[in-house]
Amino acid sequence: MWIILLMLLAVSPAARVEEVAAKIDGQAIPLAEIDTPSRAKIVRLHQALTDEAARALDRLIDRQLQASSEAKFPSPKPVTDEAIRAFRASRPEDFEGPFAPLETKRNPAAEWPAIRLYLTQKALESVQAEARRRLRAGHAIKVWLPDGPELEQPLSPIRTVALVDDTPITAEMLEQATALRLYRLRKEIYLERQRCLETSVENRLLSEEARRLGIPIEDLLAKMTRDTTVGTKELNASIESERAAGRPVSDPDRARQYLAFRKAYTRRAALVKKLRDSARIEILLEEPSLPRLPMIELNAPILGALDGPRLIAYTNYRCTPCRAAHREIDRILAAQRNVRVVFRDFIPVYDPVADEAARLSRCADRLGAFGRVRSELLGRNPPAFGEAWYTDDALRTLASRLDIDSDALVQCLSSPELGEAIEQDTAEAHELGFEEAPSFVVQGIPLSGMQSAKSLAGILRNQRYPGRLSD
Incomplete structure (x- = not known):
């Protein structure tokens, strides 16, 4: 039987030591005072911290159980053409109505891959939910979930937040599992309090002047x-x-x-x-410290030095900011010979054009031609949604021109491992807390969105971010 003991370590407001946000000539401004104008927002952010910690803890528990049992979550059965036809017929308004996706309106042929992906994802969720239930059956799982106010600051690393069959999961593991998301929520609380504190300080000064x-x-x-x-x-x-x-x-x-x-x-x-x-x-308000994320390579394509300052780039070859980011990376590689750039695939939404390019780049890396194929992909405009970068003949012509074995390239592109690797990269990016491409981990520091060569190079040189973290 699956046993879970969930304990919310909520400390009553009366039990907490009154925290001070600032002092004016020794007179304290309590944290509770500056929280009052935005009480609803602070409560919402506290709940978001708790929810995020709970999700991360769930992932850690599943991993620990999988590691001990060597079990893997199964894959769902392939979606049949009949299932796609039935789904399409049952929801015509989703594909023909005013709110239908623009891409499928422009290219009806894109409907089937999109429906297949949607049904596959729903089936995967169902299969994984059942697998998770079976995985936890018979295990004693105890969880001590910190409350929102506690999670405003990093927890003591050695604190136990869960036990899986007497094996602890520590707060350090929890912080690492969701560092960027916790940071963003903590930063939002800090900025909200900073705004309220400015008003409170001003009001205190004016009130004291009126009294004088x-x-x-x-x-x-x-x-x-x-x-x-x-x-x-x-x-x-x-x-x-x-x-x-x-x-x-x-x-x-x-x-x-x-x-x-x-x-x-x-x-x-x-x-x-x-x-x-x-x-x-x-x-006395303290800004949360920047998180440090793991530098994960996972046999990804690499350009630059064998060793040295590292930049992990989560991108794809379709999105416009990603393509601009690739050009900024080229400037870094040209200027700093000791930099090591690792290219991870990040395709946040269904995109067959980006998927095809990711497959091409991965196969080129296996065949020793990643740099040449990457330049080729960046040197031409991406095809329209639903169209291919290269037809079969054009692919063989490309292979010949870039001195790649065309048969090996075609065989590689059909490998089922490629799709799994691309999905794993994208899942890794999401788990790290990234929501958009491009995103980066530069010497452990996370950045989201388009970044200039100058800002990236500055972090690589100094190993610290000189300004504000991009959200």
């Missing part, structure tokens, strides 16, 4: 809006300035209101700056 002057805070704020009348001369000068800058003003009354608001805002900002300069302000 012996007047209500409302009177102090009212003083800032006095004498903000905008005269005709001042208004006309502003309108003329806007017109000269190519921004004609259509409503002078609104312009007058804006100028009056700007006067009051400038006056308030000047006072707040003066108060800040004369106060001793300690900001």
Whole structure:
């Protein structure tokens, strides 16, 4: 029998030591105070942290059980043409209606591969759910899931968060399994609190100034809006300035209101700056540290040095930002001879064009021609969705031109191992926390989206990210 003991280690607010977000001249601003304006969002983010930790812990438990039993999740039965016809006939609005995918509207031949993939994925989910149930049967699994507030900071590495038949899963393993996703949620909480803290500090300074002057805070704020009348001369000068800058003003009354608001805002900002300069302000909020991800190569194609600073690039040859990223990588390789670049396939959505290119590049790597085929793929525009990069004759011509054995290339492309390897790369990228291509792990530092050669090279040289992590 499968036994799971789930314990949420939620600590009541009363039991927690009151945390301090900042101090002004020794006077504390409690964390609870700055959380109040965005309480609903903080609660939502805490729940997201708990949910993410639970998903990662589930994966770790399954891996531990698989490793001990050497069991593998089975593959579903192939989807038949009859099943595809039945699915297509049962949902005509999905393929013919106003919200049907644009690609299938342009190319009806793309419907069947898309339906086959969808049905295969649904069957895989069902098969894996049953396999997971059987895998856990008869095992004693205890889980101590930290609550959201605890997960705001990295847990103690040696802390046990689960036991699988008395074999521990530690917090360090949990942090590694979902480092990037936890970081993003922690960073979102930090940024939300930082915004609220700025407002809280400003309000505290203004309230203290009003107390010093012996007047209500409302009177102090009212003083800032006095004498903000905008005269005709001042208004006309502003309108003329806007017109000269190519921004004609259509409503002078609104312009007058804006100028009056700007006067009051400038006056308030000047006072707040003066108060800040004369106060001793300690900001105690700590920005979460950047995660360090594993540098996984998995026999992927490699260019550059045998050893040295490493860049793992999760890309494909179809998406426009990916192709631009490849060109930036070429600039790095040309400028830094000691850099090692590992190319992993990342195809986040169904895309037969990207899949074909990934197969070509992997086979070229096996045949010792990865660099040449990569240049070939980047040197031509990707075909339209549903069309092939190369027909059979064109493929053999390509092989001859690049000095590759054409029979070996054709045989390689039909290997079932290729699809599994591409899926494994994509699954790895998702598990690391990436959602879009291109994505990178540069000396352990994760980056998402298009990156310039300059920024990537800077990290490779310094082994630290000089700015903000891309989300």
